[in-house]
Amino acid sequence: AACRQLGELAAFDLDYVEQPLPPGSERDLSRLRDVPVSIALDESLRDESMVMRALEADWADYFILKPTVLGGFARTREVTERVRAHGKRYVLTTALAGATERRACFDLACLLPAPLPACGLNTAGFVDGDGESDGLCVSEGRMVPREIEAHERAAL
Numbered sequence: 109a110a111c112r113q114l115g116e117l118a119a120f121d122l123d124y125v126e127q128p129l130p131p132g133s134e135r136d137l138s139r140l141r142d143v144p145v146s147i148a149l150d151e152s153l154r155d156e157s158m159v160m161r162a163l164e165a166d167w168a169d170y171f172i173l174k175p176t177v178l179g180g181f182a183r184t185r186e187v188t189e190r191v192r193a194h195g196k197r198y199v200l201t202t203a204l205a206g207a208t209e210r211r212a213c214f215d216l217a218c219l220l221p222a223p224l225p226a227c228g229l230n231t232a233g234f235v236d237g238d239g240e241s242d243g244l245c246v247s248e249g250r251m252v253p254r255e256i257e258a259h260e261r262a263a264l
Contacts (some may be wrong), residue, residue, distance in 0.1 A: 112137075112145040123211075123226075124148040124170045137167040148172055148199065155179070160189055163194045171198040172228070176209060181216050188220055201228030211243060214253075 117125060129136055131151045140147060148170035153159050156178050162168055171191050176183040181235050184200070191198045194237035200217050202209045217227050226257055245254055 111143055116144045118144045126150050173198050173200055174203045176203050199226045199228055
């Protein structure tokens, strides 16, 4: 069923389909590799060893990386290098944590080699009481520190 459904999604020219099978079904992912849709793993990546296992088995094209899940920012940076070395792509995001983690992920993304990865960091509205305390905002389709956005707006 998953192969058929992914095949139908191919017509929409999606960047990727995230976690098409539930965690624990990773061995079945290899049967989906013939479908012309890129696959991203998220919840299956419970730790660094699962990322390495998925890379070696070629289970996915994209890896959704969360520093709090992978053991911190230094470890995540190492994992991004391994993902790139395998010719795969990644998305840097958080586990819907608070402002401090979002800002740290943003800063980490800025330190990674170009081209910058997609980042799932515009989540302030999903965490109650968190608001805009990370100092980030979306301006013209990109996430920037609020002080830079204000400076750019003032320059107009």
